[in-house]
Amino acid sequence: MTQLDGVVKPKTRRSKRFLQSREPKLTENVKNAMIMKGGNTSETVTKALKDIYALKKPNAVLYKKKNITRPFEDQTSLEFFSKKTDCSLFLFGSHNKKRPNNLVFGRMFDFHVLDMIELGIEKFVSLSDIKSPKCAEGTKPLLIFAGEAFDTDSEYKRLRSVFIDFFRGQTVPAVRLAGLEHVLHFTALEGKIYLRSYKVLLKKSGCRTPRIELEEIGPSFDFVLRRTHLASDDLSKTAHKLPKALKPKKKKNISHDTFGTKLGRLHMQKQNLAKLKTRKMKGLRKRRGETIQGEEEDSAKKAKVE
């Protein structure tokens, strides 16, 4: 790759494609996540990281080595990693006496930290602990958020946004109805957040829509919200900005009245109403005898006027 002032120019087609996939685009790629461990981790934390990696495969990288950094104090090493691997989501697990079984969920904008939310694991049941057939990796999960906290509290709102970003997978135009196997259910209750993962079984019901039965697979977490580092309002605004090209185009000449009917304006050329060709109504057509009488009458009338 030829270098020019720190910018790498590709020499092969393959490297060119690789660089193009990393460029900023109008419609973006799926967000990749990097899952890493801190200076000291417990068994719970390592298992939890592994399970979330299994949920997020193949759009995630799991680092084996420990990284002695603290996300809430120094973000430079996180930003460096994200730039190298082109990951905009990260999950940092650590364990110490003050914050046992700690997970930090975070996301980046332009390779700088946007939001970071620290969650403590109170109870954790791993994938391997629940013996049941699991669903394939890479399935798009159904996401359900329950609890008023997710709508009222600003931190919980951000947390919901981070979870959606993390777990949603690729945006698809259509989905196979029989393939909706996985559901992730988040409940915010009494200051705790319960994450449960179920397999969806579609049972026969009388009509087309099937009846749902759930079977627990997958990791189940009981989180408690600890520290947060949320982006400032203007940074958040820049990150959420929609490019002009993607904004839905407004159709002209369409208006809706109070009843909800769609109204539009038709522009016509000037018409000579006398020479308009309307539908022929046979019954209204003038008969021969009638016309002659009519004409005589008319001419008689005219004569009088004159």
Place this chain on the structure above:
Amino acid sequence: MAATVEELLAKAEKDEAEKLKSIRVKKELELEFDLGNLLASDRNAVNLRDFRAQKKEDYLRALARDNTQLLVNELWKMPSERVEGVVVAKLPEPTTRLPREKPVPKPRPPTKWEQFAKLKGIQKKKKTNLVWDEAHKEWRRRWGYKRANDNTKDWLVEVPETADPDEDQFAKRAHAKRERVAKNELNRLRNIARAHKLKVPGAAAAAPSRNELARAEQVAKVSTASVGKFQERLPKEKAPRNRGKKRAFQPNIGDFSTERQQQLELLKVIASKKPRMDVTKAVNKQMREEDMEAASKKRKGAGRKGRKGGSAPRGKAKGKAKAKGQGPPAGKSRQVRKGLGKR
């Protein structure tokens, strides 16, 4: 008849209700759906009593089942089609606003040629893919592998009359082509560099100004072992002014008559009883003393009045005095003045 019709209708309703019973879920508040993301938000308050009464897992599972049922009902309402023998539901666009991972791409800045063409109003002309090659009597591509009218593949090159007979014309052509390719590559990289410079603002290093360059050149010239004495100069460059010697002493053995004159004058001055006086210097000194006295008087008067009112008038007086040029210039000169006074 009417009774049976009613009965039939009632029966039909009952049957339908039974059918839908299995998929109907009762909720106080409707859920919010974002089908593009396969997302549902339940705003209903969780019943804490039930939660604590039952086992937690069972309660959560029941809640999840209800919510999933509602979400699936919504999904099944979407228009579906058969793709490769599989029933597929078309999803709408996702409605939740999520942040982007990279900023919106900026359009590429126009290249040097594009700018020029826009300025001159030159339009791009569409060219045909193939060109007729007379030599091979076939259609060949305009450029690239096996192109039409390729002059590098000529087996005969006429030596023009103006050229040197010993010159290698083939080598000349190859050399010219290499130069053209290199020039093109250079321009391409320059365009890319210009495009990237806009992408990475903040690293703008302005070229040094004329003065800075001149200063740098001066310093460089003098930074030699002989302090710039033997440095070559450009044809029209001026000789550097003498920056070395700050004092020039008279030679020890010079003009005897002038030396004699100077020594005699010196003796005369020492011997004379009257002190020599420089008139201008004396007058200036006197004037300055008078000015300082006047200024100090003003300051004292203003100070006494100001002490009651505050510091502002004092400052004002000071400023005014300074502006007029009557105030004491600085502390230093006051000391100097004292020294002069002593003398």
